[in-house]
Amino acid sequence: MHPAVGTLLETLHKKKIPTVLIKNGQNLNPIISKQILKSCQGVRISLDAHDETLYNQTHGVNADSWNKVLNNVKELISIRKESGLVEENCTIGFGYLTGEQTTYGMVDATKLARNMEVDYIQFRPFHFSNKDVTKFLLNCEKYETEKFHVYSSNQKYTQLNLFQRNYLICHGAWFYTVIDARADMYLCCHHVGNPNALIGSLHNSSWSELLTSKHRHEKICSFDVSGCLPLCRLDSHNRMLDSIKTSNEIPEVDLGKFISKHAHFL
Numbered sequence: 001m002h003p004a005v006g007t008l009l010e011t012l013h014k015k016k017i018p019t020v021l022i023k024n025g026q027n028l029n030p031i032i033s034k035q036i037l038k039s040c041q042g043v044r045i046s047l048d049a050h051d052e053t054l055y056n057q058t059h060g061v062n063a064d065s066w067n068k069v070l071n072n073v074k075e076l077i078s079i080r081k082e083s084g085l086v087e088e089n090c091t092i093g094f095g096y097l098t099g100e101q102t103t104y105g106m107v108d109a110t111k112l113a114r115n116m117e118v119d120y121i122q123f124r125p126f127h128f129s130n131k132d133v134t135k136f137l138l139n140c141e142k143y144e145t146e147k148f149h150v151y152s153s154n155q156k157y158t159q160l161n162l163f164q165r166n167y168l169i170c171h172g173a174w175f176y177t178v179i180d181a182r183a184d185m186y187l188c189c190h191h192v193g194n195p196n197a198l199i200g201s202l203h204n205s206s207w208s209e210l211l212t213s214k215h216r217h218e219k220i221c222s223f224d225v226s227g228c229l230p231l232c233r234l235d236s237h238n239r240m241l242d243s244i245k246t247s248n249e250i251p252e253v254d255l256g257k258f259i260s261k262h263a264h265f266l
Helices: 005-014 030-039 052-059 063-082 103-116 134-141 154-162 171-175 207-211 214-222 235-247
Strands: 020-023 042-046 091-098 120-125 149-152 184-186 198-201
Touching: 005 030, 030 063, 042 063, 052 063, 063 091, 063 103, 091 103, 103 120, 103 134, 120 134, 120 154, 134 149, 171 235, 198 214
Parallel strands: 020 042, 042 091, 091 120, 120 149
Antiparallel strands: 184 198
């Protein structure tokens, strides 16, 4: 939506800053698609549906918007082929949020994704949804090929019913910030708009000044995490860092259980 998004992507690419783009796909066009493929390691389209009816429920838009997104993604894939690029240059995938309303469409969405020749579909639950999707995921995984993958946020599906926050501070906030469309910086994406999580504005200070400011330090140390979403974006970071802090030991982790490609957002 930002008129200078192409320039932004090009600048990040020139500065060798790894970039992954998450979009709804409505405003893709050939110019932006070419810039994405040139500058980004991957792009994930938030589809959350398998047809226009469910898309209306999850995104609140009509069938024309659904068809536009699908056509835009087809064009993106076509441009990647014509440019001689492959998955290793820039992955293209669908995101799908699961819950009571959307679970029934998971298999059909997987078929759609594979037929459109995207590289993957990734499932994760709506916040606060404890819908069991195990059997649906197993059916979806049957459609995997060497070139098409089915991913899921397994830690969220297995821990949501048993969730209990065992840390008192958001340790992950030391490594993570979010800048919104107004150029305001917040501790976390889940708290954009929350004055208690506001660090400052890029209109008044540079990014580096905000990162090293006393104000940011005070915000992180005083922020009440008891009201945060269960299994939020930084929950796994916080559990790991809190364990290291309290026991001074690094927990053993089976790296085979984790997705290496774009692990920071898949």
